[in-house]
């Protein structure tokens with residue numbers, strides 16, 4: 001082989017294979033550090049969160065990415081209010097001289113949206129099924145009944161469906177999410193909401209509910225005069241059963257009733273009283289933002305965003321003597337990929353035409369608050385943002401055979417996404433658990449809500465050398481045993497190849513989108529179309 005030919009080959013390879021420099025080992029070491037006990041679970045408003053954001057900003061700086069935050073820094077300030085219900089919280093239900101008291105944490109959890117140190121309420125309870133008003137599916141659980149000032153009792157999730165023309169078939173729609181229930185209740189002027197938890201309707205066990213709410217919960221600061229719920233709460237199935245028994249009802253019958261289109265709200269003839277003392281404090285958190293400017297004089301004002309939330313649950317209720325919620329998979333892995341992407345992008349000898357924003361957002365676990373804040377206060381206009389590619393909780397279990405990009409089909413980059421998958425020899429797999437509504441459960445959803453085409457590059461479901469369904473099996477195990485538990489911890493035997501592949505995939509896709517002539521968008525008619 002001539003020297004020139006060898007040189008040409010090498011340079012062609014390195015130009016084409018730049019993402020080949022993305023390293024599973026670097027992703028592993030970032031993950032190890034961010035999920036170490038030293039980082040104390042990266043809690044919002046906790047020291048560990050401050051260290052995590054400082055670390056990510058430092059990596060961005062070392063990579064040569066430019067600060068894109070406030071006043072020439074790598075940080076976008078996110079002003080939140082932290083509300084932590086304290087153990088003196090009380091909840092009781094009375095009907096016709098009978099009373100049931102519920103025990104905080106064992107029977108119920110709840111937080112007031114009032115952002116004050118004490119919230120009391122005493123309201124009539126109305127059962128509203130799934131609490132959904134969805135005109136496009138001709139579904140209305142409220143049937144014109146005025147629920148102003150009422151305490152709504154409901155199940156999360158949505159009517160069971162296998163028909164794509166009804167609540168998108170098996171897939172969970174936004175109507176099924178607990179966040180929708182609270183928003184709808186607020187729109188209708190309800191006093192509060194109690195969700196009766198069941199593992200099938202929630203998609204996770206009571207520990208996840210308890211660990212998520214029995215802690216400081218971040219809220220975007222209420223505007224003067226803005227309305228709020230006295231309680232956004234959950235009760236266990238058993239507590240729900242006791243509550244409904246006061247009204248001569250039971251969980252199974254009401255679950256069945258909630259499946260029917262002719263369902264009407266059921267006044268339960270019960271008063272529900274509660275007292276929610278809380279620690280309330282201003283919580284100045286931050287998103288980390290770095291930019292690598294594009295090379296095209298015109299298109300560099302447009303952006304491709306890569307995002308991953310840095311926060312996890314911090315220090316919380318101990319489980320088996322461990323109080324640090326390390327969040328190794330959720331989401332040290334995504335942050336590690338984000339840092340590796342920024343490094344590889346900044347190292348490109350020829351920068352893509354559009355600019356790239358690397359954004360690590362806060363307060364995802366508290367309900368996508370950091371990304372919601374970004375969407376409301378974008379550093380660069382939403383209308384000039386081509387795409388958000390988000391990473392949240394990837395599985396280091398070997399070499400992936402596929403990639404899951406739920407929601408990509410809603411955008412006009414899907415054809416590109418397919419080509420790149422082919423190039424990397426990855427199949428595109430459908431979401432294995434559409435009923436979990438993952439599309440509404442991570443930060444890309446905040447961007448989608450604001451009109452920015454967005455989806456996550458999710459964990460693989462099939463792994464090389466493993467039987468079919470291996471990834472899915474381990475995913476279910478992770479969901480049961482480690483998700484939002486202190487045991488989501490780094491393991492030395494993890495193989496990060498799949499994360500390298502997911503990073504490479506996003507890198508190539510992002511670069512193509514950054515170089516396209518046309519700004520990407522939603523498929524016409526999509527619910528998020530701008």
Ligand SMILES: [Zn+2]
Pocket residue numbers: 309330331364392393
């Ligand atoms: Zn996450």
